Amino acid sequence: MDVSHLLDDLNKPQREAVSAATTPTLVLAGAGSGKTRVLVHRIAWLIQVEQFSPFSILAVTFTNKAAAEMRARIEQLLGTPMGGMWVGTFHSLSHRLLRRHWQEAGLPQLFQIIDSDDQLRLVKRVSRNLGLEEANWPARQSQWFINARKDNGERPEHIEDKGDPQTSQLRAIYEAYEAACKQAGVVDFAELLLRSLELLRDNPELLAQYRQRFRHLLVDEFQDTNTLQYGWLRLIAGDTTPPFAVGDDDQSIYGWRGAKIENIQNFSKDFHSTNIIRLEQNYRSSGNILEAANALIDNNQGRLGKNLWTDSGQGELIHLYAAHDENDEARYVTSRIRQWVEQGNNHQECAILYRSNAQSRVFESQLIEAGIPYRVYGGQRFFERAEIKDALAYLRLSANRHDDPSFDRVINQPPRGIGDKTVSVIRDHARDSGTSLWQAATALLEMNHFTARASNAITGFTQLIADISIDISGLPLEEQVDKTIRASQLKQHYLHKEKGDKGEARVENLNELVSAAQGFIYKPEDEHANMDFLSAFLSHASLEAGDSQTKAGNDCAQLMTLHSAKGLEFPLVFLVGLEEGLFPSQQSSEELNRMEEERRLCYVGITRAEKQLVISYAEQRRLYGTTHYGVPSRFIHEIPDRLVEPVRPKPSRPSWSASGYNTPTTSHIKQDTGGLSIGQSVSHKKFGNGIITDTEGSGSHARVQVNFEDAGSKWLVLTYANLSPL
DNA sequence: AGTGATGACCTTTTT
DNA sequence: GGTCATCACT
Numbered sequence: 001m002d003v004s005h006l007l008d009d010l011n012k013p014q015r016e017a018v019s020a021a022t023t024p025t026l027v028l029a030g031a032g033s034g035k036t037r038v039l040v041h042r043i044a045w046l047i048q049v050e051q052f053s054p055f056s057i058l059a060v061t062f063t064n065k066a067a068a069e070m071r072a073r074i075e076q077l078l079g080t081p082m083g084g085m086w087v088g089t090f091h092s093l094s095h096r097l098l099r100r101h102w103q104e105a106g107l108p109q110l111f112q113i114i115d116s117d118d119q120l121r122l123v124k125r126v127s128r129n130l131g132l133e134e135a136n137w138p139a140r141q142s143q144w145f146i147n148a149r150k151d152n153g154e155r156p157e158h159i160e161d162k163g164d165p166q167t168s169q170l171r172a173i174y175e176a177y178e179a180a181c182k183q184a185g186v187v188d189f190a191e192l193l194l195r196s197l198e199l200l201r202d203n204p205e206l207l208a209q210y211r212q213r214f215r216h217l218l219v220d221e222f223q224d225t226n227t228l229q230y231g232w233l234r235l236i237a238g239d240t241t242p243p244f245a246v247g248d249d250d251q252s253i254y255g256w257r258g259a260k261i262e263n264i265q266n267f268s269k270d271f272h273s274t275n276i277i278r279l280e281q282n283y284r285s286s287g288n289i290l291e292a293a294n295a296l297i298d299n300n301q302g303r304l305g306k307n308l309w310t311d312s313g314q315g316e317l318i319h320l321y322a323a324h325d326e327n328d329e330a331r332y333v334t335s336r337i338r339q340w341v342e343q344g345n346n347h348q349e350c351a352i353l354y355r356s357n358a359q360s361r362v363f364e365s366q367l368i369e370a371g372i373p374y375r376v377y378g379g380q381r382f383f384e385r386a387e388i389k390d391a392l393a394y395l396r397l398s399a400n401r402h403d404d405p406s407f408d409r410v411i412n413q414p415p416r417g418i419g420d421k422t423v424s425v426i427r428d429h430a431r432d433s434g435t436s437l438w439q440a441a442t443a444l445l446e447m448n449h450f451t452a453r454a455s456n457a458i459t460g461f462t463q464l465i466a467d468i469s470i471d472i473s474g475l476p477l478e479e480q481v482d483k484t485i486r487a488s489q490l491k492q493h494y495l496h497k498e499k500g501d502k503g504e505a506r507v508e509n510l511n512e513l514v515s516a517a518q519g520f521i522y523k524p525e526d527e528h529a530n531m532d533f534l535s536a537f538l539s540h541a542s543l544e545a546g547d548s549q550t551k552a553g554n555d556c557a558q559l560m561t562l563h564s565a566k567g568l569e570f571p572l573v574f575l576v577g578l579e580e581g582l583f584p585s586q587q588s589s590e591e592l593n594r595m596e597e598e599r600r601l602c603y604v605g606i607t608r609a610e611k612q613l614v615i616s617y618a619e620q621r622r623l624y625g626t627t628h629y630g631v632p633s634r635f636i637h638e639i640p641d642r643l644v645e646p647v648r649p650k651p652s653r654p655s656w657s658a659s660g661y662n663t664p665t666t667s668h669i670k671q672d673t674g675g676l677s678i679g680q681s682v683s684h685k686k687f688g689n690g691i692i693t694d695t696e697g698s699g700s701h702a703r704v705q706v707n708f709e710d711a712g713s714k715w716l717v718l719t720y721a722n723l724s725p726l
Numbered sequence: 727a728g729t730g731a732t733g734a735c736c737t738t739t740t741t
Numbered sequence: 742g743g744t745c746a747t748c749a750c751t
Contacts, residue, residue: 062740062741063740063741064740064741089740089741090741091740091741092741113741115741116740116741188741189740189741190741192741193741224740253738254738254739254740256737256738256739257738257739257740355737355738356736356737356738357737357738358736358737358743361743378739412727415727415728417727419727420727542741543741544741545740545741561737561738561739562738563737563738563739564738564739582737583737585737585738586737587737588737597738601738622742623736623742624735624736624742624743625742625743626742
């Protein structure tokens with residue numbers, strides 16, 4: 001068979017990786033070096049050249065998006081469907097294992113998955129049941145504790161409190177939370193991984209069976225694995241299945257949520273005779289951009305070492321814009337986008353990347369004003385919307401009465417006259433008798449515990465759920481969903497409660513849910529083993545939260561955080577808000593590790609750019625209601641001057657004087673305005689006392705606007721004005 | 727049970 | 742500054 005198409009258009013190290021011997025292999029793939037390509041070609045190589053069956057291949061990614069892309073590209077390259085290959089996220093593959101072996105895993109057959117929102121509610125309820133004050137034991141922190149422990153592979157019994165009452169209490173919450181999950185038959189995200197690891201670890205025959213089956217284990221974005229995921233990989237790999245891991249230590253930006261960059265460093269210790277291959281040729285960015293990225297990341301210690309290069313020429317210099325404030329920054333970026341499009345390019349080729357979501361607003365309003373279409377990534381996703389979760393809760397409850405999180409959610413949604421008082425009676429009874437909320441409610445009804453009014457309301461609810469399950473049984477999925485939504489009267493509720501667009505948008509989303517059900521593909525033979533159609537759909541809804549916005553087709557400028565930009569690329573990139581305290585963020589400045597992660601984040605940002613990179617910072621910025629005076633980020637200083645071209649503002653801006661801008665100094669960084677700031681009271685020989693209301697320019701050109709008590713508002717050049725602070 | 731007011735919060739995000 | 746959540750009020 002001719003396999004030249006698998007190697008022909010690859011460079012040397014890429015070929016080496018694709019055709020590597022079956023030993024543990026670590027591919028250090030720099031940004032834009034063709035990492036996904038190597039993975040996909042490697043899989044095709046194993047099948048077409050090494051003649052391995054697709055059944056013997058397991059490939060793991062972090063996001064659904066990455067998994068979907070990999071699947072599509074493999075099928076395209078092979079020209080056939082993938083057969084029995086397992087390609088998915090850590091969570092979806094763990095999920096699959098648990099569905100196949102639910103009994104061995106100690107789970108009910110129809111266990112459901114809760115997302116972090118459901119988890120938080122459950123932790124809240126558990127804490128209340130333990131009689132803990134929310135103020136002393138914030139549910140968020142307890143949730144974080146539980147997840148961190150699970151990510152570490154620890155159950156409550158593994159936690160030693162060492163006499164610390166805090167740890168001991170949190171352990172008790174963890175324990176009670178586990179019991180609540182068991183009671184309700186639900187499993188959280190971290191549990192999927194931990195439970196499947198325990199399943200394999202404690203069932204040697206099962207483990208042997210999977211080790212026998214999977215001869216190849218491929219891992220994407222290896223630098224993002226946490227302790228639990230790495231343990232999972234090592235367990236499946238054993239001594240027989242050499243892993244093929246692809247990653248980039250310089251792009252590790254998820255340390256704050258448990259990713260262990262050390263895993264990449266430990267790889268060659270844990271797997272003997274590891275073959276390390278470096279992909280250093282970059283096919284994305286121009287030379288100047290790449291050089292800037294290299295210079296920046298070189299400030300980090302303990303890197304595995306890697307230097308990206310390109311043969312595509314120097315390209316444009318990096319533009320640096322020193323904005324007056326955040327509005328000026330947004331105006332500049334907007335004008336550059338307009339200019340870009342006027343030159344015959346597309347909006348979607350432009351990306352504005354920022355450190356935190358709060359920064360997007362200013363850009364949005366400027367873009368609206370300029371009539372430029374844009375799309376903001378992140379934010380609420382489809383299956384996370386309140387109305388969708390309500391509808392899903394009805395469905396889940398109809399499938400499993402003891403699903404407490406769902407019961408809790410819709411017992412009085414829409415309001416049916418069951419108040420907090422009644423619900424807490426039900427909760428207390430459930431807690432004391434160790435039953436589900438549903439059982440508690442029906443038991444209390446039988447005991448005639450409620451007033452006639454409450455009793456009627458509760459009976460109405462239980463009857464509604466019972467009716468729904470009878471009515472929808474046996475119907476096609478989309479009719480089940482549709483009937484449930486109707487029966488719940490959620491649409492009427494939302495239309496009534498939220499007048500105007502908001503309510504209608506919710507109704508539209510509920511309609512969209514029916515379409516989603518219609519489009520859902522049921523695969524009982526592999527992915528959805530041991531699940532009925534409805535359960536499979538509900539699991540899918542939890543596991544894959546769905547895209548935040550459906551209208552991806554339009555030509556829009558792209559706005560997103562640096563984190564969500566990872567893996568993407570754009571011809572024109574704006575890296576905005578490069579000020580100390582914002583990026584790098586204040587919280588990261590004390591610790592070296594966190595500062596290095598910020599730097600990697602900046603590295604990720606720079607390497608998103610193909611042709612043109614524009615960096616900007618603002619001298620003053622309103623954030624959380626107060627004005628901050630920005631010092632340019634250290635990251636700007638870490639980029640060599642020769643790669644940077646400071647740009648002038650548009651002279652037409654009224655609050656700008658062109659002369660005050662960017663005096664030629666040794667550095668491309670502006671000097672500050674001599675210790676005077678807005679809001680400060682000053683005194684002038686001739687004009688008397690006043691308050692500084694604005695500043696502009698720098699060095700000898702710096703001017704301030706002072707609102708004098710008697711003489712009114714004036715612009716003064718600092719060097720001549722001789723102002724004294726009061 | 728539904729509304730209006732007050733107070734804490736405030737990196738980054740996937741599953 | 743803006744959001745969200747909780748509380749007090751009707």
